[in-house]
Amino acid sequence: MPEARFVTDPQFELKARVMEAPEVRRALVRISHEIVEKNKGTEDLVIVGIRTRGAPLADRIAGFIAGFEGVDLPSGALDVTLYRDDVALKSPRSVEATTVPGDIDGRVVVLVDDVLYTGRTIRAAFDALLDLGRPKAIRLAVLVDRGHRELPIRADFVGKNLPTSSGEVVKVLVEEIDGEDAVLIGGDE
Amino acid sequence: MIKHLLSMDQLAAEDIVQILDTAESLRHVTDRPIKKLPTLRGRTVCNLFYEASTRTRISFELAAKRLSADVINFSADGKSSVSKGESFKDTAWTLEAMGVDAIVVRHSASGAPAQLSHWVKASVINAGDGSHEHPTQALLDLFSIREHFKDFTGLHVAIVGDILQSRVARSLTKGLVTMGAEVTLVGPPTLIPRDASAWGAKTSYSLDDVIGEVDVAYMLRVQREREAEQRFPSLREFAAIWGLDARRAAKMKSDALIMHPGPMNRGVEIAADVSELPRSIILEQVANGLAVRMSLLYLMLGGRDDSADSPNEGSKS
Numbered sequence: 001m002p003e004a005r006f007v008t009d010p011q012f013e014l015k016a017r018v019m020e021a022p023e024v025r026r027a028l029v030r031i032s033h034e035i036v037e038k039n040k041g042t043e044d045l046v047i048v049g050i051r052t053r054g055a056p057l058a059d060r061i062a063g064f065i066a067g068f069e070g071v072d073l074p075s076g077a078l079d080v081t082l083y084r085d086d087v088a089l090k091s092p093r094s095v096e097a098t099t100v101p102g103d104i105d106g107r108v109v110v111l112v113d114d115v116l117y118t119g120r121t122i123r124a125a126f127d128a129l130l131d132l133g134r135p136k137a138i139r140l141a142v143l144v145d146r147g148h149r150e151l152p153i154r155a156d157f158v159g160k161n162l163p164t165s166s167g168e169v170v171k172v173l174v175e176e177i178d179g180e181d182a183v184l185i186g187g188d189e
Numbered sequence: 190m191i192k193h194l195l196s197m198d199q200l201a202a203e204d205i206v207q208i209l210d211t212a213e214s215l216r217h218v219t220d221r222p223i224k225k226l227p228t229l230r231g232r233t234v235c236n237l238f239y240e241a242s243t244r245t246r247i248s249f250e251l252a253a254k255r256l257s258a259d260v261i262n263f264s265a266d267g268k269s270s271v272s273k274g275e276s277f278k279d280t281a282w283t284l285e286a287m288g289v290d291a292i293v294v295r296h297s298a299s300g301a302p303a304q305l306s307h308w309v310k311a312s313v314i315n316a317g318d319g320s321h322e323h324p325t326q327a328l329l330d331l332f333s334i335r336e337h338f339k340d341f342t343g344l345h346v347a348i349v350g351d352i353l354q355s356r357v358a359r360s361l362t363k364g365l366v367t368m369g370a371e372v373t374l375v376g377p378p379t380l381i382p383r384d385a386s387a388w389g390a391k392t393s394y395s396l397d398d399v400i401g402e403v404d405v406a407y408m409l410r411v412q413r414e415r416e417a418e419q420r421f422p423s424l425r426e427f428a429a430i431w432g433l434d435a436r437r438a439a440k441m442k443s444d445a446l447i448m449h450p451g452p453m454n455r456g457v458e459i460a461a462d463v464s465e466l467p468r469s470i471i472l473e474q475v476a477n478g479l480a481v482r483m484s485l486l487y488l489m490l491g492g493r494d495d496s497a498d499s500p501n502e503g504s505k506s
Contacts, residue, residue, distance in 0.1 A: 082256075
């Protein structure tokens, strides 16, 4: 089982598996439909995932939309490490490439992330995006919203609202990185 | 990451890979309309240069500014308090009192950065000390080589010319050996250090013997300010025997590269037309220096090393 990955993570103690691969897929398909519905089509749409696990989710959403709308939809990945507000408080993380397709000026950028928690990653992503251009609008799609916001940020498209305590840990596994799709809760010591 | 960068000896292969990978991610910032990242906001970097420099100082200054750090340039020339007789130590303490976070230092005395690191709380980065080391040059050279060959294993690099007094040769050899490449030091016997085998490199006195076999010909500057000319009969003779001219360049392998740390003595260690061949990546080296120095400044100053990751690390916000 790919779960073995977390046996080596001393800080993660699995409590429950809250989404399995089919549910993850259905949630992403629904989000993809909602994005097109809200945008009234695919015009000017760009799907950008936040690294690490938002990036493959963005690629899949773009793939779904491309499939049922019959268009070629660009997707990209944003590394927000260098824009984080806690960059000086933690040991430096490695930085991966930011690959945003083409010019984002005047386009509708849908940011995709796995878990929405404090909102600080999204805040960093706003800054990172705005350094690349001036989008017409930025929307936010997340697979899991676990609450406990520290900034006034909300998601436009949510896969699953997951009430948690702040001592719990939510892990999203994606096939491209972890070998399977799942959402896990661990935690509270 | 390390607190000070004084020598390539401090860096294991995995550290070098991390620095180069981060540089790879950062290089694209240069292509954007807004060429700036907020990462080092509020940090101060001082360039403390006791020796002349163009590319290293400008490259460090630009790298720090691209990461939003404040930069102070201090050159020990007629305009600074060094001309009034201020000692290295007093200058260091003055910078310390002003609260700088990092000092990038170049000095004609080998070991000056190491000495400085004992005096100040700031991070010290060696930007060239005497004939000792120039680690950031080695890192940008490794980055440039990796761009073209992807892998260092089995790669053969000739470092040619004034090895004896070259801090570039010392640092680059260490870096290449750490990464698993084969290094041959080439030059007149008077310019090859006697302990060269201890560097893990081979030596040769004939450029003609090795030029056809190597993947990289790294031409060093003949350091006339360090009286290199006293160690061989004449510059013309040096150029004829150890210089890279068109005839020798034509004997190189089809995918082999020509490199030079700059500034070039055209017509001495490298012929003018050779430096402009497609296989010459001298300007790429300069461009890569910026990304590599950004990477280093981020990894050394960007975070706090003593903090354990929070238990909620996995569930990012």
